[in-house]
Amino acid sequence: MSDTSEKLKLAILISGRGSNMITIHKACQDPYFPAEIALVLSHRPDAKGLTYAQEHNIPTEVVDHKEYSSRKDFENEMNSRIEPYKPDLIILAGFLRILNAPFIEKWPNRILNIHPSLLPKYKGLNTHARAIDDGQKEAGCTVHYVVPELDSGPIIVQKSVPILEDDTPNTLAQRVLEQEHIAYPEAIKLVANKLLST
Numbered sequence: 691m692s693d694t695s696e697k698l699k700l701a702i703l704i705s706g707r708g709s710n711m712i713t714i715h716k717a718c719q720d721p722y723f724p725a726e727i728a729l730v731l732s733h734r735p736d737a738k739g740l741t742y743a744q745e746h747n748i749p750t751e752v753v754d755h756k757e758y759s760s761r762k763d764f765e766n767e768m769n770s771r772i773e774p775y776k777p778d779l780i781i782l783a784g785f786l787r788i789l790n791a792p793f794i795e796k797w798p799n800r801i802l803n804i805h806p807s808l809l810p811k812y813k814g815l816n817t818h819a820r821a822i823d824d825g826q827k828e829a830g831c832t833v834h835y836v837v838p839e840l841d842s843g844p845i846i847v848q849k850s851v852p853i854l855e856d857d858t859p860n861t862l863a864q865r866v867l868e869q870e871h872i873a874y875p876e877a878i879k880l881v882a883n884k885l886l887s888t
């Protein structure tokens with residue numbers, strides 16, 4: 691990668707503590723990282739990650755889903771708050787609301803998600819409990835492009851961890867989260883370098 695001047699703009703969508711967003715923000719401090727955060731948006735006004743973003747002078751927006759009577763209105767409002775920042779990529783980082791086709795299709799190949807399983811295994815919720823209950827030996831995380839079908843878009847990066855005999859969903863989630871924090875910056879770097887070179 692050539693220099694520090696060309697960077698992709700990220701809009702990061704969160705629902706809660708935002709540890710993936712924080713890790714991405716830390717990666718962006720490297721002058722050779724090919725992206726910068728333009729916006730952090732949450733649908734929950736009390737999302738803890740918003741405080742981190744504000745303390746680090748990252749612009750934030752809140753679109754409280756409870757204030758909208760339909761998904762369509764909620765997603766249209768999110769879109770109109772995101773667009774002025776002109777992001778190159780939308781990064782779902784623990785964004786726990788399902789996005790619908792009309793929103794996703796506005797950003798073709800421009801939305802990334804991190805999911806706490808080795809997709810295509812364990813789409814949806816409670817991934818760690820289901821993997822333990824099934825006697826799996828391995829779990830992990832996946833960064834993928836978002837398509838209208840849930841947790842199904844092309845995979846960009848996966849990281850795996852062992853499932854230990856005495857694991858609970860919480861201990862496993864912690865081990866996987868450490869890998870998420872490696873996987874997401876790695877995936878953004880791959881995608882950004884690809885977009886910058888085309």
Ligand code: GAR
Pocket residue numbers: 704705706707708709710711783784785786804805806814831867870
């Ligand atoms: C992460 O483990 C992420 O993989 C998961 O939510 C957590 C958010 O943590 N996402 C999903 O389950 C999406 N289906 P964070 O707010 O600390 O980044």
